[in-house]
Amino acid sequence: MPGLLRSTLVGLVLALLALAIFGPISNMILWAFTEQWYFPAKLPQAYGFAFWERVFRPQGNAMVSLVNSVLIACMTVVVSLAFAIPAGLALGRGRLPFRVVFLLLFLLPQAFPSLAVHMNIARIFYTIGLNGTFLGVVLVHALQGMVFSVWIAAAAFGAVDRELEEAAANMGARPLRVFFTVTLPLALPGLMASAIFVFLISLDEFTGTYFVGVPDITTMPLLLFTASMEGNYQIASITALLLLVPSVAFMLVIERFLKSDVLAKVGH
Amino acid sequence: MMQQAVQAHAPAEGPAPLGAAISLKDLHLGYDRTDVIAGLSLDVQAGEFIALLGASGCGKTTLLRALAGFVPVRQGQILLDGTDLSHTPPEARGMAMMFQSYALWPHMTVAQNIGYGLKLRGQSRAQIAARVADIAGLVGLGDLTGRRIAALSGGQKQRVALARALAVDPPVLLLDEPLSNLDAGTRGTMRHEIRALQQRLGLTTILVTHDRQEAMSMADRVVILNRGRIAQIGTPEEVYHRPADSYVARFMGATNTLPVDLGGGEELILSLPDGARARLPRAALHVPQTVAPGPAELIFRSDAVELGEVNGAGQGGAGPNSAGLTLRGRVAQHSYLGSVYRHEIRIGALRLMADAARKMPIGADVDACIPATALSLFPARSQTAVTGSKAAAPVAHPL
Incomplete structure (x- = not known):
C-alpha cells in the first residue's frame, strides 16, 4: 500500500513538473498556429499559417532580428572568452592578491537592478557614439555574461593539475607552448560551458539591447516584446519558437563535443 | 631519416652512452622563510644511480624538484657536466622527470604522451612514430600506444610515464617515488626493470623514495637525508651495515x-x-x-x-x-x-x-x-x- 501511495505521489509530482515545463511551451505552440482564438473557447477556433507568412514576409523584420540575434550572440561569446580566458587564468591560479574581491567584482553588474545599470550604460555609450551600434550591444551583452564566463573559466583553469603543466615544461615546452598544448585543452570543457551560458544569455538579453540598440539594432527578444505589447500573440509565439532554434542548435553542437559528465566537472 | 632511426636505436643496442655528471654545491632551497635544504653538497657521477632516501618532510622531493627547475635555488649551484643550471628554466634543463602522480596528459593518447617531447624537438611524424614504438617496446607497453590514458591500469600508466621521460634521451632521469602507487607485486618487477633500463641506457638517475628496500635494491649509492641535511652517503651495504648515526641506523631498519x-x-x-x-x-x-x-x-x-x-640445551656457544x-x-x-x-x-x-x-x-x-x-x-x-x-x-x- 505505501508503495502504491509512493508511486502515485511520484507520478503526480512528475506530471506537475511536466506541466510546468511543457505547459507554457504547448500554449505557445498552439498560439503559433492559431488564426482565431476568442476568449471563452478552450482551444483555437481556426488553425493556419497566415501569421507565419506575416512574420517571414520581407517587410516584417523577423529574419533580420534573428540574424542580428545570432550574430550578436556569437560576437558576445568571442568577446567574453577573450576576456574570460586571461581573467580566469589569473583568478583560477590563486596567486592574485584579493582574489575573492576580484571575483565578486564581476558579480556587480548582476547585483544592481539591470534597468539602472543599462540606463547609465546607454547614457555613456551615447556620448561616445556606441549607442545603436553592434559593438555597443555586444559589449552590453558581454557585461551581462561576464560573471558566468569569468567564474566558470576561473574554475576550469583552477582545476588543471599543475603537475601536468610541469611535466610539459620538463619535456622542454616553453610557457606559451605549455599553455596551448596542456592548460588550454584541459580547461576547454569549462570554457565551452561558459560559452554556452554566454550565448544563451545574449540570445535572451532584453533590457540592454532595448537601451543601447533601439531603434537601430533589433533582436528577437525586442521583436517578441513589441508583438506581445500589441496583443499579437501569434507573432510573439512564432518569434519565440524561432528564438528556440539557435539555442537548441547551439546546445546540440556543444553536446556533440561535450558529454554531460565533462560539464559536471566544472568547478571541481 | 634512416640515420636518425639508427641513432634512436643506439642507446638500446650500442655501448651505453653515459649520462651527465651532476654536482650540487652548497645548495640552499626552501619555501617562504624556511630552508628545506640548507647547504647540501653532492657529487653524482655520470651514469650513476643515486637514491635520495628519507622520511616525509626531509626535503628529498624538494631537492628533486629543484633539479628539475621547479623550486628556485636560493644559494649554491647545480652543475650538470660543469655547467651551472641553477637559474635555467625547467624547459631548458634536459632532466626528464617521472612524477609520483605520473602527470600523464589525459587529453592525449599513450603515443601522444610519449611523443610530446620529440614533437617539441621538431622531429618528423615518421621519426616520432618509430621512436614511440621503440620506447613502448622497451618499457613493455607493446601495442597500448593507441589507448587513452584513462583506459590504463596503474602499472601501465607508470610505464607510460617512464617511456615519456626516456623518449627524449635525457642525460639525467629524475624519479619521484615512481613505484609508490603500485601494488607490491608490480613494484618488485618494476624495480628490476627500471634498474636494468638505467644500466642499459647509462642514464644518470636520481630516485626519491621513502622505501629503504627500493633505494637499496635499485641504487649504486644511497643518500640518506635527515631534516634537509645528508645524514650519510654510501653504497647500500654501507648504509645498511655501517650506519653513520642512530637516525640512519633506525631508518635502515635497526628497530x-x-x-x-x-x-x-x-x-x-x-x-x-x-x-x-x-x-x-x-x-x-x-x-x-x-x-x-x-x-x-x-x-x-x-x-x-x-x-x-x-x-635450553640447544643454546650453543652464545x-x-x-x-x-x-x-x-x-x-x-x-x-x-x-x-x-x-x-x-x-x-x-x-x-x-x-x-x-x-x-x-x-x-x-x-x-x-x-x-x-x-x-x-x-x-x-x-x-x-x-x-x-x-x-x-x-x-x-x-x-
Missing part, C-alpha cells in the same frame, strides 16, 4: 634500541638497564661517532637476535659474556612475517623485537643473544630528538 651506561676504554663496559654488566671489545662493535663515557645507546636489528629457551650480549626476557607477542616469526620480548620495562625461525610460545622465558658485531653504539639522544621513526618499521621504545 631495537638499548639504553646503556658506558664505561671503559678499549674494552667497553656496558651497564644494562636491567642492572647487569657486560664487557665487549670496542673493535667488534660498530662505533662511527665518538661516544663519551656515560649514557649511550646500542642499536641492532631484530634479525641479529638469537633466541634460546632459558633452560654465552652470557664473551662475544655478545645476552638478555633474559619473556615472549610477549609474536607475528609471522613469512620467513621468520617476529617476537616481542619484554625485558623488564624494555621491549625488543627478535626474529627467529621457530615460534616461541607467548609467556616463555627466553635468552636473547646479540653478537657484538651486530651492535652499533651511538651517543644517547633525548627521546624528543628521535625522528624518522614513522618511516622505519616498529621501533622498540623503552617504556
